[in-house]
Amino acid sequence: MRLVTYQNRARTDAARLGVWLGERVVDVARLAASAGQTLPDSMLGLIDAGPDALALLGRLCDPYADQWPPGTSTWRDNVHLLAPIPQPRKNIFGIGLNYREHVAESSRSLDTAAQLPSQPVVFSKPPTSVIGPGDGIEHNAQLTQQLDWEVELAVVIGRQAKGIAESQAMDYVFGYTVINDISARDNRRAGQWIFSKGQDTYCPMGPCLVTADEIKDPHNLALTLKKNGELKQASNTRHMLFRIPALIADIASAITLEPGDIIATGTPSGVGAGRTPQEWMVPGDIIEAWVEGIGLLRNPVVNSQ
Template sequence: MKLIRHGERGAERPGMVAPDGTLRCLADVIGDIDGAALAPAALDELRDIDPATLPRVPDNTRLGACVGRVGQLIGIGLNYSDHAEESGLPIPTEPIVFLKATTSIAGPHDALILPPTAQKTDWEVELAFVVGTRAQRVSEADAMKHVAGYCIVNDVSERAWQAERQGQWTKGKSHDGFAPMGPWLVTADEIADPHALHMTCDVNGDRRQDGSTATMIFGIPELVSYLSAFMTLEPGDVVTTGTPPGVGMGMRPQVWLRDGDVMRLEVAGLGQQETRVRVDAA
C-alpha cells in the first residue's frame, strides 16, 4: 500500500493511493497515518479495503508529510561509503546518530523557507524507514519485523550551523521545513529489497545526486538493532538513513541552495518530491 496525508498544514487527513493512481480519503476509517495505524494488524485491515469505495481526494489537494504525530525523527550520518569519501571523512565504524526536531517535518511539495541567517544550506536525498512496532534491544535477525514501511526524506542541512558552530549536528538539521517527507509511505511488503533502490536529486534540473541504497554502510536491520540498544523506537518514529554522494558540500567549488532553487528528489518505488526554495527576508 501507499499511504498519504492530505489537506492543509496542521489539518491533514489520512488517505491511500488507489491502484489507478487516484488518491482516496481514509478519514472515515482511521484518524491519521500514525503509530496506531502502522501496527501490523491495523495495516492488514487497511489492505482489506477496496479503494474504489473511498471518497476521492480532490485534484491539487496539498500532500502533507506521509507520517503524522512523529515522536522521534532520527538521522544517520555518513552512512554511504561514497558520500564519506566525497566528504573527505573516514568510513564510520558504527552509526553516527543525530536527531532532527519534529518541527522540521514538512510536506513533499511545501516551499523550503530559509531564514536570513542561513549561509550554506544543502540537499540530501535519503531513504527513511518508519517504525511499526515497538523496538527495544532487538536483534538484527528480528529487526525488520519492526519496520512498517519506507518513504523519502530530504535531510536538508545548514552546514554552517552543523559544522562551524559548537555542539552537535542537530541544530544544523532542525530548522522548520528541513525534513520534507513523502509523497507517500510505502508499506514494507511492497519493497522487495530496500538496500537496492536507485535514488536521485536534481537541483534546477541538473542531476546532483545519482546513487543507490546499495552503498549504505549500515543496513536497516543493523540500524534498527543498534538504535534500539540506546533508545526505544516507538510506532510512528522515522529514521532517515543517510545520503549518497553529490551534496553541495562535496562539490568543488561548493554549491548552496539559493532563493528560487528547485529540488526534485526520487527514490525507486517511493515516488517523487519537489521543493522550491524561498528566503525569508524578515
C-alpha cells in the same frame, strides 16, 4: 500500499489519511465506515492500530477497483499532500556518513574523519523541521549562506523495539518514505549537527509512505536528487555502509524505538558541500528528491519570513 496524509487543495479542512491508488486518493476512515468498519483517520493512528488494521484496509480496497463508494475517494489532483507523518511524536533519527563516497567528500569539505565509521553516526531532527511536498524550504540569509541538500531513504517503525537482534529488525519496519535532509553547513557547532540540520523546514518528507510489503529489497533502490532539473545525486541504497537492520538494532540497543519513529538512513555523495566549486541552495531553486518505488518529493527554496 501507498499511504498519504492529505487535505483538500485549498488546505481548508483537517488532515486525512488516504490510500493513493493510481489517479485517486481513497479516504481510509470513510472507506471503512462505508463497509460498517472502523479504521483510524491518521497515519500514526493506523501504525498504532497494528497489522490487523493494515490487513483490514487491504481487504477493503480489494473489491472496488475504480468503483469506490460515494464520498470515499477523490482525484489526486484535487488534494494537497502533506508529509506522511506531519507531526512525528519524537525527533527523526538521522544517520550521518552512511555511504562510502559521502564519507570521502565530507572529509574533504566538511572536516569530518576520512576513516569509515565503525558504528552508525546518529543525530536527530526535531518534529518541527518536517514539511510536506510542495512546501517551502526556508533560506534564512541571517543564519546561513551554505544551505545544502541530501536525498535519503527513510524507514518508519511499526512497533516498539528495544534490545533486538539485527536478524529480527526488519520485522519492526512499517514502511518507507523519502526525506531530504536539509543542512546549513555553516551552522555546525563544535561537531554538533542538530542546529545545522534541525531548523524549521529542514526535513521535507513524502510524497507518501509505502508499506514494507511493497518494497521487496530496500537495499537495492535507486535514489536521485535534482536542483532546477540538473542531476546532483545518483546512487543506490545497496551502497549503505550500515544497512537498515544494523541501524534499527544499534539505535534500539539504548533508545526505545516506538511506532511511528522515523530513521533517515543517510545520503550518497553529490551534496553541494562536496562539489567543486561548492554549490548551495538559494531562494527560487526547485529541489527534487526521488527514491525508487516510493516517488518524487519536490520542494521550492524560499526566503524565510
